[in-house]
Amino acid sequence: MTIDQHGLAMSGASRAAVRHYDQAIDELLHFRVEVDAESAAALADSPDFPMGQVLAAYLGLLTTEADDARAARQRFAAWRARIDHPSLLPRERAHVEAVQALLDGDFLTCGALLGRITEEHPRDALALAAGHQVDFFTGDARSLRDRIGGALNAWHDDDRHVGHVLGMYAFGLEEAGHYDRSEEVGLRAVELNARDVWGIHAVVHTYEMQGRFGDGVRYLDARLDDWSTGTFFNVHNWWHYSLYALESGDAARALAIYDAVLAGGQSSMELLDAAALLWRLLLEGSPEEKRWRALADAWPVRVAEPFYAFNDMHAVMSYVGAGRFQDAEELIRGREAYLAEPRPGVTNQAMTARVGLPVCRALVAFGKADYDAAVDLLYPIRHRVNEFGGSHAQRDAVQKTLLEATLRGGRLDLARVLVSERINVRPCSPFNWLKQGALAEQLGDRAAAAAARLRAEELVRRT
Template identity: 80%
Template structure:
């Protein structure tokens, strides 16, 4: 007789003892809170019931969603052993559906995994794991509409008094922001955090909304007011400090940015933490911050990447590794990584999402970063301008991908591509007229066009915005 229990959201699970089910519920709670305890709770569930299907599925997702090659390899081995031990025909339909979804992810097919998780959420809208894992897949593939609608489509099945309703709102707020619904995103995100002050993903959604609207002062004040809620106890702390630094950069406070980098970002261990560090230093690099003290930061960061990009897994990580190599002056390492990815995309890999990401976006971006490091700014423009409207295809958020757009803009200015630079700055000011950075670039364009009055006016506007912070 198959043992059937229910999880905290009322969904049936087979093969779990009472203790295993409790550990699973705590793991899901930790996952939604981005707490480090998620791994320990997931492992404890499997220690209690080694053949617990949803426990094994959860462990596999956790190993894959880090975008760490070694974690993925371990997850692949563990899930394979589980599947060989069991009779899958005896599993509940939802469990079989999860196995198919996570196997697609193990096989490198992000898109099929996301679609299968979507089907699960339609049939089981209270499946928090399907929603959370699907939300991350949408993030990794840069699918803004699905980031919004995957969660939005499930919300009506949840009640205001559900303990995790606020977490659903936090995810929904992020999807709304990425899809451009900024007023609604702020409203939903603030409500999520009102329901759970330590919902770091909800806080993160509000922070993104302020970033996209150019409300940098509001962002700093919001993060300062909630510092105890987001700065400790989760594996998302560093990323939120990265957002804090983006606001400080807009204010021109490089000293503050470097102080935060050294105290919070410099010792990152995961790919997610390393890419935040690289993205921050790269923004300083674009603005000419070449002070000697940056050199050691770049060297330490470049030293951390080789083992993590030794084989292809996620093109978005590759870009940040190349940034680190170029920043450290290790052009040979950057070229070596690009060459390995050029060989990778030559092999047919049906259904492997990262291959297409690498071919269509990853390689052009990595080549452009190397060209920028070599001072070949015209080549940067040639590489990035044709793909600037589809860089979302290799994942990340609008805020993260803005490093690519800023690289293109800076290269256009330095290459003397005045018409391209004018278009890019005009687009940016139209969307975020409150950004000091955008007005400073408007001044640079005006200088290039010989319009001193317009340049002076743009600089005055940038200064006004900084003082208004």
């Protein structure tokens, strides 16, 4: 029996395997690509090391790539077939059950099982990190906050990874709406570890949710070397930077970021960031056909089979943006067939049925200028789009599509409701005031439209 860096017992590992495992956890918490090499090195030294196998499985499953999940499923099944399950330590058995639930497509059961592990072992960094990602993929803001908050008192100021735990907590606080506390905790996390990209990301989200886009740009600029290279999260944080540029009305800067960083993405996460940026530009009348065509070419292999409805939405955005409606409709038909064969416990089926398919159909309707259909599909689900994962900032693409469809389709009563909601949550957002101006213009109130646009300009100048 051996002990990991956080004081937890493990079986089946040599000292060298433990060193690689501990370093892999460090790399994981930093979102660095070296996590794969360290994980592989641990298993090369001790092939049946239970926590090494568990870590490798989580790494394969949490990329949201179907091919990675398939490979992880095969490796884990082969390992389980050759080990004596009852001989594992209780925590190891609990992780095996959590991984198996995830392999079976049951995100919710996996999250619950990881929660039980955290209750007994609050210093299990892998359980916290994997659980945090599961909460993100299922859009569970309360668990994003409380899974970490409930473990936090077991961590101490001199712990190597206490800053990373704080970074996770800051993101959970932000998604749950505690913006002041999120900023405080996130800044502390980054103070403890300047290269905690998840902590930086949490602070950036907090500024986004408060409409503090000037603060966000300055924060990212001041820490450029800490977040812009060497991690899985480079592209995503550049995406946040581009959102700040769009909020300030600087579409040219956003496109420069797209061309320099987001274009040519390889992973589903990178592709969805690219689609999400171009879709926001499309909503504002900037079609970007050439960029859409290149992006649409990258999606088919990644959505060839149902795996994660949130990815499906971004693939459909890309097809619609490129004018490839046949591809979008083919994906939708494939997901309809997927739902026709119920698979109890598969979380993605519920995501697809309740949110994914309505959103995909609405995007196609919007692209075809059938704005009434887009509104009728999106308005009933607007308060539950969190169910297919992502963050508030990411899901805002859906809300902005709904708002734009009400304006273009003349559904002005609904547009008034949506604009009023946005302005009263974020009165410092230039985008919200521009939409107030567009609504007032359609209502024939030119004075109110001019006043709203002046307000937007004033907010931009203040940054």
